[in-house]
Amino acid sequence: MSKQLIVSCQALEDEPLHSSFIMSKMALAASQGGAGGIRANSTADIQAIKTEVNLPIIGIIKQEYADSEVVITPTVEEVKALYDEGVDIIAFDATDRVRPGGETFETFIKEVKRRFPGQKLMADTSTVQEAIHAEACGVDIVASTLVGYTTDSKGGDPLRTLNGIIQSVDIPVIAEGNLDTPEKAKQALDSGAEAVVVGSAITRPQRITEKFSQKLKHLN
Numbered sequence: 001m002s003k004q005l006i007v008s009c010q011a012l013e014d015e016p017l018h019s020s021f022i023m024s025k026m027a028l029a030a031s032q033g034g035a036g037g038i039r040a041n042s043t044a045d046i047q048a049i050k051t052e053v054n055l056p057i058i059g060i061i062k063q064e065y066a067d068s069e070v071v072i073t074p075t076v077e078e079v080k081a082l083y084d085e086g087v088d089i090i091a092f093d094a095t096d097r098v099r100p101g102g103e104t105f106e107t108f109i110k111e112v113k114r115r116f117p118g119q120k121l122m123a124d125t126s127t128v129q130e131a132i133h134a135e136a137c138g139v140d141i142v143a144s145t146l147v148g149y150t151t152d153s154k155g156g157d158p159l160r161t162l163n164g165i166i167q168s169v170d171i172p173v174i175a176e177g178n179l180d181t182p183e184k185a186k187q188a189l190d191s192g193a194e195a196v197v198v199g200s201a202i203t204r205p206q207r208i209t210e211k212f213s214q215k216l217k218h219l220n
């Protein structure tokens, strides 16, 4: 997926496009538009997407637990479901936040590597420190997915943190999160990212509409 655009096709239960069928068509549209990979949430969506496109898939399972803020593939249970489904890369939250059941990232990743050897693993991080730590724990790829979404990274500039990560690790870095224009995506690749994931700016029409309506609001 070198220097490729990866399109994230996700719609959660509370979103208007929540439907595996619709996500499969989003993936098809992304493929026709030149995407080199797809990021998708849930085995149901991934199965549907596989019927429409033959592109590498980054799989996640968003699962909420009452005792943790970690939502992206929080436990080994979700990793197993993705492994059994079969995806090119499994991505998960690799922030330093406590996981469900009080588990730390270290114990989580150790167990994942023991049970699923050979599976490519991608760490969604929010800070340079977390990316360095994830590399030390043996992940294959780090990503800037969670910059701005954690207490430690609130208000952070995604491209600046991305640069910091690229300077600090030796493994491939994927740029992801709030890269909402072709120019920002290009900037991310120019600065050394292996690939760039774009989601909402392509596959969340409610967000796209909002940008237009905000711009025109004062004319009403």
Ligand SMILES: CC(=O)N[C@H](C=O)[C@@H](O)[C@H](O)[C@H](O)COP(=O)(O)O
Residues within 6 Å of the ligand: 008, 010, 060, 072, 145, 146, 149, 176, 177, 178, 179, 180, 197, 198, 199, 200, 201
């Ligand atoms: C923070 C979080 O939960 N991010 C999720 C991760 O899978 C998705 O909701 C994002 O759409 C994805 O990361 C792509 O980012 P953006 O939509 O900003 O291009």
